[in-house]
Amino acid sequence: MSEFAYPKKLKRRILIVEDEEINREILANILEDYYEVSCAENGAQALQLLREHTAPYSLILLDLLMPVMSGEEFLTEIKADEQLSGIPVIVMTSEKPAEVSSIKMGADDFITKPYDSPEVILARCERIIQLYEDNSIIRSAEKDELTELFTREFFQEYVRQIDSYDEAADDAIVINIEHFHMINEMFGRETGDEVLKKLAGMLLRVFGNGTCIGCRPDADYFYLYVDHRDSYDNVFAGLSEELAGYSHIPKIRIRAGIYQNVDRHISIEDRFDHAKLACDRIRGDYTKQINYYSKELNDADLYHERLINDIDDAIANRDLIVFYQPKYGIQSEKPVLRSAEALIRWKHPELGMISPGDFIPLFESNGLIQKLDHYVWREAAARIRDWKERFDYTLPVSVNVSRVDIYDPELEQRLLDILEENGLSTSELMLEITESAYADDAKGLTEVINNLRNRGFKIEMDDFGTGYSSLNMITSIPIDVLKIDMSFIRNMNKDEKSRKLVELVMDIAKFIKVPAVAEGVEDESQLKALKEMGCELIQGYYFSRPVPPEEFEKFIIDEKEN
Numbered sequence: 001m002s003e004f005a006y007p008k009k010l011k012r013r014i015l016i017v018e019d020e021e022i023n024r025e026i027l028a029n030i031l032e033d034y035y036e037v038s039c040a041e042n043g044a045q046a047l048q049l050l051r052e053h054t055a056p057y058s059l060i061l062l063d064l065l066m067p068v069m070s071g072e073e074f075l076t077e078i079k080a081d082e083q084l085s086g087i088p089v090i091v092m093t094s095e096k097p098a099e100v101s102s103i104k105m106g107a108d109d110f111i112t113k114p115y116d117s118p119e120v121i122l123a124r125c126e127r128i129i130q131l132y133e134d135n136s137i138i139r140s141a142e143k144d145e146l147t148e149l150f151t152r153e154f155f156q157e158y159v160r161q162i163d164s165y166d167e168a169a170d171d172a173i174v175i176n177i178e179h180f181h182m183i184n185e186m187f188g189r190e191t192g193d194e195v196l197k198k199l200a201g202m203l204l205r206v207f208g209n210g211t212c213i214g215c216r217p218d219a220d221y222f223y224l225y226v227d228h229r230d231s232y233d234n235v236f237a238g239l240s241e242e243l244a245g246y247s248h249i250p251k252i253r254i255r256a257g258i259y260q261n262v263d264r265h266i267s268i269e270d271r272f273d274h275a276k277l278a279c280d281r282i283r284g285d286y287t288k289q290i291n292y293y294s295k296e297l298n299d300a301d302l303y304h305e306r307l308i309n310d311i312d313d314a315i316a317n318r319d320l321i322v323f324y325q326p327k328y329g330i331q332s333e334k335p336v337l338r339s340a341e342a343l344i345r346w347k348h349p350e351l352g353m354i355s356p357g358d359f360i361p362l363f364e365s366n367g368l369i370q371k372l373d374h375y376v377w378r379e380a381a382a383r384i385r386d387w388k389e390r391f392d393y394t395l396p397v398s399v400n401v402s403r404v405d406i407y408d409p410e411l412e413q414r415l416l417d418i419l420e421e422n423g424l425s426t427s428e429l430m431l432e433i434t435e436s437a438y439a440d441d442a443k444g445l446t447e448v449i450n451n452l453r454n455r456g457f458k459i460e461m462d463d464f465g466t467g468y469s470s471l472n473m474i475t476s477i478p479i480d481v482l483k484i485d486m487s488f489i490r491n492m493n494k495d496e497k498s499r500k501l502v503e504l505v506m507d508i509a510k511f512i513k514v515p516a517v518a519e520g521v522e523d524e525s526q527l528k529a530l531k532e533m534g535c536e537l538i539q540g541y542y543f544s545r546p547v548p549p550e551e552f553e554k555f556i557i558d559e560k561e562n
């Protein structure tokens with residue numbers, strides 16, 4: 001708020017500048033009931049009062065003919081003073097020419113001497129104060145205090161104005177600072193504020209004040225409405241570096257979503273939602289700094305929304321089906337069925353079969369994965385029990401445990417409940433946790449895993465080699481199985497490097513004394529090579545794709561017959 005926006009309950013302060021005592025008294029009498037009144041005998045005294053007073057004056061009533069410093073000199077002085085120039089002035093005079101010249105010098109109104117009726121004087125004072133305050137409220141509501149960009153409301157209003165008079169194409173841009181909350185946390189809010197301020201200034205500089213309006217709708221998001229450009233490739237390139245250099249935060253990075261040639265038939269809000277969608281889509285993707293909105297992007301977003309909407313129905317209607325893929329032990333002469341991995345499939349009534357690659361990352365990002373995982377765990381446990389009962393055969397099944405699940409304080413109890421419902425023990429349901437989860441919060445994870453292992457659960461580290469775990473970490477985190485990521489297997493017989501990496505992972509497994517599983521094994525040559533390296537278990541199309549439970553039963557039957 002501007003310093004002139006007074007709380008309504010307070011009396012405004014008026015300064016009377018008048019050399020004749022009788023006049024001062026008349027005015028003070030009229031005003032006193034409604035205002036705090038101060039008086040000065042001439043311009044010099046008035047200036048002194050104004051400058052030493054901390055509380056702002058809402059109005060000055062100014063006589064023109066005074067000794068020491070005349071009203072006109074006084075006016076000239078305060079209009080040149082940044083602190084005082086905004087205070088409205090009513091000139092009190094009996095001469096026409098003086099009225100005109102004082103208005104020219106910046107007076108806002110005048111009262112004629114001898115004084116009009118008290119009502120007229122009060123009304124004039126009130127009107128001028130009101131007008132002035134309305135203006136200053138508008139001015140302070142117009143701009144974001146920190147960055148001096150427009151506030152959301154005024155930004156929208158100005159975009160509407162541009163729409164109405166400017167026919168040239170425009171682009172809507174949304175800019176965000178990656179991991180801004182971390183900057184606040186690590187370097188303090190003040191630094192965070194400085195970064196925001198600096199970035200706002202940089203953006204206005206880059207786009208030029210005339211062709212762009214900007215707003216900061218919240219936190220670390222910036223909206224820009226700019227004259228259309230075909231490409232922004234070079235516009236944002238230097239900005240991250242400049243911001244990094246300025247703030248001494250080397251990893252600071254901004255990203256931008258751009259909706260070009262905005263459709264003026266859609267609302268301003270929608271235009272920026274489009275740009276924001278493009279911007280948010282590259283969150284965390286360090287290979288891309290700008291992303292353009294497109295229809296495909298929008299379609300993908302709608303598709304995602306649809307999946308999010310439909311997940312509850314899918315669970316209720318059992319459109320989610322758990323498939324099983326066998327894992328075989330290969331160190332014996334003949335491969336032996338050892339366990340299976342439960343992998344989800346979605347048979348959508350309208351969209352058809354949806355691959356987990358389409359919905360798992362989505363549900364991981366919004367937490368819905370928990371619902372889905374609980375469903376899979378339950379299904380898998382019921383299946384183990386069913387097979388046990390029907391085939392008198394115990395086949396341990398691995399289920400996937402997402403990062404979100406790990407931070408669920410109820411995780412252990414949930415799993416135990418599911419096992420109990422099905423009369424199973426903890427050794428029968430194995431847990432696959434992806435390696436990248438380990439890098440996030442190794443300490444917290446170690447605790448969770450320790451507890452689970454103490455209960456008898458077996459933990460498999462999934463997708464090993466894709467994350468950033470160090471050898472040091474691997475030795476300190478308790479696990480039971482190391483699962484090498486498919487990407488290494490895929491190329492192990494094609495290039496030397498991949499083969500070396502697989503060997504290295506096998507050595508690590510030996511070093512920490514756990515069996516290794518290779519997944520994505522598709523052909524015999526891979527199997528042979530892995531067997532030679534001492535890999536214990538194999539999962540992959542070579543043996544079978546993930547299949548529905550009924551189909552999986554043949555592996556159990558085969559195993560029993562042999």
Ligand code: C2E
Binds near residue numbers: 356372400
């Ligand atoms: P993942 O856990 O690494 O699962 C292995 C993936 O490799 C599966 O893909 C499987 O079908 C595929 N695969 C197995 N053998 C081969 C092979 O020989 N060649 C090739 N090219 N692929 C093979 P899928 O079923 O599409 O699942 C993809 C990912 O989705 C899984 O990767 C897992 O991260 C996730 N996922 C699947 N089901 C669930 C679930 O119930 N919960 C959670 N949280 N994630 C799941």
Ligand code: CA
Binds near residue numbers: 341400432
């Ligand atoms: Ca897995």
Ligand code: CA
Binds near residue numbers: 485486
């Ligand atoms: Ca995997």
